[in-house]
Amino acid sequence: MTYTMWIILTASLVGLSCGLIGVYLILKKQAMMADAISHTVLLGIVSAYLVTQQMTGTAMLVGGILAGLLTAFLVQSLNNLKVQHDASLGIVFTTLFAIGVILISTSVGNVHLDVQHALMGEITFVPFATIDIPLIGAVPKATALLGLVLIVVIFFIIAFYKEWKITSFDPALAASIGIPVVFFHYLFMTLVSITTVASFDAVGAILVVAMLITPAAAAYLWTDKLVVMLFLSGGFGVLSAITGYWVATWLDTSISGSMAFATGCIFFISFIFSPKHGLISKWVRPAGVSEEQGI
Amino acid sequence: MLSNLLHTNTMWVMTSTMILGIAAGGIGCLAYWKKQNLMSDALSHAALPGVVVAFFIIQEKNLLLLVIGAAISALLGAFLIQWITNTSRITEDTAMGMILSVFYGGGVMLLAIANRSAGGNQSGLNSFIYGQAAAMVRSDVITMMVLASIVIFIIFIAFKEWKLFLFDASFAKGIGLSVRGMNVLYTTVLVTTIVIGIQAVGVILMAAMLIIPAVSARYWTHSFKMMIILSSVVGGISGAAGTWISSTGSGLPTGPFIVLVSATIFVLSLLFGKEKGIIIRFIQFKIQQRSSKEDYPLTAGKGGSQ
Amino acid sequence: MAAAVISVDGLSASYQKNTVLHDVNFQVREGTITAIVGPNGAGKSTLIKTMLGLHPKLTGNVRFWDDAFKTAKKKIGYVPQRGSVDWDFPTDALDVVTMGLYGKIGWFRIPSKKHKEKAMQALKKMGMEAYAHRQISQLSGGQQQRVFLARALAQDAELYFMDEPLAGVDASTEKAIMAILKELKSRGKTVLVVHHDLQTVPEYFDHVLFLNKKVYAHGETEKVFTKDNIATTYGGDMQWVGKGDQYVIQSTSH
Numbered sequence: 001m002t003y004t005m006w007i008i009l010t011a012s013l014v015g016l017s018c019g020l021i022g023v024y025l026i027l028k029k030q031a032m033m034a035d036a037i038s039h040t041v042l043l044g045i046v047s048a049y050l051v052t053q054q055m056t057g058t059a060m061l062v063g064g065i066l067a068g069l070l071t072a073f074l075v076q077s078l079n080n081l082k083v084q085h086d087a088s089l090g091i092v093f094t095t096l097f098a099i100g101v102i103l104i105s106t107s108v109g110n111v112h113l114d115v116q117h118a119l120m121g122e123i124t125f126v127p128f129a130t131i132d133i134p135l136i137g138a139v140p141k142a143t144a145l146l147g148l149v150l151i152v153v154i155f156f157i158i159a160f161y162k163e164w165k166i167t168s169f170d171p172a173l174a175a176s177i178g179i180p181v182v183f184f185h186y187l188f189m190t191l192v193s194i195t196t197v198a199s200f201d202a203v204g205a206i207l208v209v210a211m212l213i214t215p216a217a218a219a220y221l222w223t224d225k226l227v228v229m230l231f232l233s234g235g236f237g238v239l240s241a242i243t244g245y246w247v248a249t250w251l252d253t254s255i256s257g258s259m260a261f262a263t264g265c266i267f268f269i270s271f272i273f274s275p276k277h278g279l280i281s282k283w284v285r286p287a288g289v290s291e292e293q294g295i
Numbered sequence: 296m297l298s299n300l301l302h303t304n305t306m307w308v309m310t311s312t313m314i315l316g317i318a319a320g321g322i323g324c325l326a327y328w329k330k331q332n333l334m335s336d337a338l339s340h341a342a343l344p345g346v347v348v349a350f351f352i353i354q355e356k357n358l359l360l361l362v363i364g365a366a367i368s369a370l371l372g373a374f375l376i377q378w379i380t381n382t383s384r385i386t387e388d389t390a391m392g393m394i395l396s397v398f399y400g401g402g403v404m405l406l407a408i409a410n411r412s413a414g415g416n417q418s419g420l421n422s423f424i425y426g427q428a429a430a431m432v433r434s435d436v437i438t439m440m441v442l443a444s445i446v447i448f449i450i451f452i453a454f455k456e457w458k459l460f461l462f463d464a465s466f467a468k469g470i471g472l473s474v475r476g477m478n479v480l481y482t483t484v485l486v487t488t489i490v491i492g493i494q495a496v497g498v499i500l501m502a503a504m505l506i507i508p509a510v511s512a513r514y515w516t517h518s519f520k521m522m523i524i525l526s527s528v529v530g531g532i533s534g535a536a537g538t539w540i541s542s543t544g545s546g547l548p549t550g551p552f553i554v555l556v557s558a559t560i561f562v563l564s565l566l567f568g569k570e571k572g573i574i575i576r577f578i579q580f581k582i583q584q585r586s587s588k589e590d591y592p593l594t595a596g597k598g599g600s601q
Numbered sequence: 602m603a604a605a606v607i608s609v610d611g612l613s614a615s616y617q618k619n620t621v622l623h624d625v626n627f628q629v630r631e632g633t634i635t636a637i638v639g640p641n642g643a644g645k646s647t648l649i650k651t652m653l654g655l656h657p658k659l660t661g662n663v664r665f666w667d668d669a670f671k672t673a674k675k676k677i678g679y680v681p682q683r684g685s686v687d688w689d690f691p692t693d694a695l696d697v698v699t700m701g702l703y704g705k706i707g708w709f710r711i712p713s714k715k716h717k718e719k720a721m722q723a724l725k726k727m728g729m730e731a732y733a734h735r736q737i738s739q740l741s742g743g744q745q746q747r748v749f750l751a752r753a754l755a756q757d758a759e760l761y762f763m764d765e766p767l768a769g770v771d772a773s774t775e776k777a778i779m780a781i782l783k784e785l786k787s788r789g790k791t792v793l794v795v796h797h798d799l800q801t802v803p804e805y806f807d808h809v810l811f812l813n814k815k816v817y818a819h820g821e822t823e824k825v826f827t828k829d830n831i832a833t834t835y836g837g838d839m840q841w842v843g844k845g846d847q848y849v850i851q852s853t854s855h
């Protein structure tokens with residue numbers, strides 16, 4: 001595989017995992033939770049580094065998961081204490097992020113991890129750090145991590161397909177028929193966290209939010225079927241990763257920034273032209289007279 | 296001599312972050328009651344492309360011009376969030392998440408190009424984005440103080456109008472207040488506060504300066520006026536104290552310490568707050584529980600007539 | 602006399618400083634349809650939610666068939682208010698009804714053809730089979746309510762809780778829902794319904810529970826549904842005089 005292919009593959013893996021997870025983020029109305037977790041994961045990674053004194057994938061994943069769960073837990077606790085949901089989010093993630101930045105600037109010094117890198121990612125470095133995997137050969141570390149995370153994400157989405165659906169659509173019913181809603185909430189937050197951690201090297205903390213939310217939001221405008229939405233969203237994710245890469249090489253600019261921007265373009269096109277829920281379809285067929293209103 | 300100079304500079308910066316904190320605390324209350332806490336986060340990120348473009352055009356770090364660029368870009372973001380939310384099935388939080396990350400992505404793209412063509416000149420720009428109050432020069436401080444003072448003036452001059460606007464917009468309309476005008480004014484002061492604050496605390500942490508003081512103040516009072524005043528005080532204290540702490544060591548970032556100070560105040564309010572603090576609420580819960588237990592024997596058996 | 606399906610003992614609950622339920626006691630027998638009535642803010646929905654563990658209780662005890670909710674919950678069906686879910690969710694009517702079966706299907710398994718058929722039958726009972734594959738946001742309010750009812754039917758529970766199933770539905774949906782409730786009763790199921798229209802209480806329900814923070818009266822409709830009880834429940838509490846009067850007037854002037 002060439003250098004370019006590795007980058008495209010890595011970017012596509014980011015697009016795919018984020019696209020799948022993103023569907024449930026927006027259906028659960030937790031889009032801004034992705035923003036929060038993507039920031040607090042920084043604290044998790046820094047803490048993992050401080051504890052283990054090295055940057056291994058496992059340590060990063062564990063740190064990221066713990067930080068993500070801590071965020072979800074604190075937001076939930078504040079919310080239970082009657083702090084508005086969005087305010088609790090804002091308080092928790094800025095505070096944890098601030099602690100992360102302070103830790104970096106005081107104790108980690110100028111090791112590998114600098115804030116800017118963490119925030120913007122640097123996918124061009126990805127192919128240089130490789131790891132040997134049996135049968136496949138040398139694979140960039142970040143790519144291997146992303147592949148692993150994608151498998152985990154797909155496994156959980158399929159295994160608990162109906163549980164995700166019911167806990168997203170009607171948590172009260174889910175609870176009343178004995179589905180552990182709280183457990184699934186935190187399992188989901190774990191998936192968001194590992195996806196974020198794995199995407200860190202490639203796109204950074206803030207831009208992973210674009211990869212998580214925007215393709216899913218675009219897909220939401222095209223379909224009324226959950227399965228179709230999952231496929232579309234994953235597809236949009238990959239599409240924006242690839243177009244983002246080409247535009248970035250053409251303009252000689254940041255690949256991650258360009259990928260995020262590409263998701264925005266795909267959303268905007270969907271927003272205008274989608275035959276189901278786009279702007280134009282609404283002009284052509286004004287709301288209310290669309291379907292016969294039986295019964 | 297040098298330390299003296301450093302000291303006066305710190306005093307200047309402290310004053311400016313304090314005034315910024317007061318303005319952000321006040322406007323944060325308005326955002327709190329408009330149920331738009333995270334809007335500040337979305338808008339501060341959305342400001343990035345504007346900052347870079349402004350820098351691109353003028354080729355130097357002039358705070359006022361960067362602020363104007365940031366404001367245009369943030370306003371565009373605010374408009375898009377409104378538009379997407381109103382005309383499609385996309386909810387507001389999804390729209391905010393998209394706008395903040397996509398705009399930020401656009402900004403990162405532009406920044407990479409700017410860095411390439413502007414040579415090493417971008418160092419000032421980076422501190423603008425990540426927030427480094429200590430890097431501010433005298434003219435920055437003055438620009439910031441003037442703008443923040445205008446914001447504070449606008450918030451405090453129109454107390455009762457804000458109250459009406461936030462509490463019952465349709466009634467406000469009925470008595471002849473221009474709700475549209477108030478909305479424009481609100482968005483303008485919000486965006487102004489955010490973009491001047493970015494310089495001191497950075498794009499990411501700016502949201503904290505608006506959200507945390509307002510929520511903390513909520514624990515101490517039920518009066519709207521009192522809440523704005525308290526929130527401004529909390530914001531001002533956090534701004535000054537955070538800057539002071541970060542100035543005690545070299546290379547300590549300002550923004551995170553400001554956030555930590557206000558987060559500490561928040562936790563204290565959460566625990567001890569006189570209106571809805573945890574301790575007060577726990578006591579109330581216990582009293583209630585006891586009183587319903589005490590009443591129980593009196594009414595037992597009355598209801599269940601089978 | 603049939604055994605008590607539900608026994609509520611000294612239940613109270615609050616929202617922050619306001620007590621919304623105060624020492625609620627009652628028992629419900631098997632095979633009855635009970636209307637829970639009371640003015641706005643009387644705690645009707647809260648009562649149901651607290652009984653189902655969806656809202657924390659301050660004090661008291663709720664038993665189903667002498668068991669705790671956790672043990673009994675497989676036998677309990679809940680129909681929340683229509684407004685409690687997002688109807689823009691990407692799914693169709695049949696799928697929503699199938700969700701009622703998720704508790705029975707078990708982990709790691711997808712709904713089989715048999716489950717889909719069962720869901721389809723429930724939809725048919727509600728006269729909704731033609732809409733099985735329609736996206737739920739494209740259903741009218743009445744149709745959405747029928748889908749919720751069908752879901753409860755598919756759940757095949759012994760005891761049903763319904764939160765305002767007749768609020769804002771058209772006449773034919775109301776008729777369809779009441780027919781189903783009658784059928785449930787004839788099969789020996791027990792139903793509790795939060796209800797807002799006093800006028801239809803005697804026609805639809807065999808038991809009625811007057812609730813306004815506490816239980817004012819409870820029993821067979823013929824015996825308990827009296828002007829006196831209505832007046833004390835709706836007007837007895839000074840706080841609710843205004844709204845209460847409206848309700849009473851509404852119920853007699855129709």
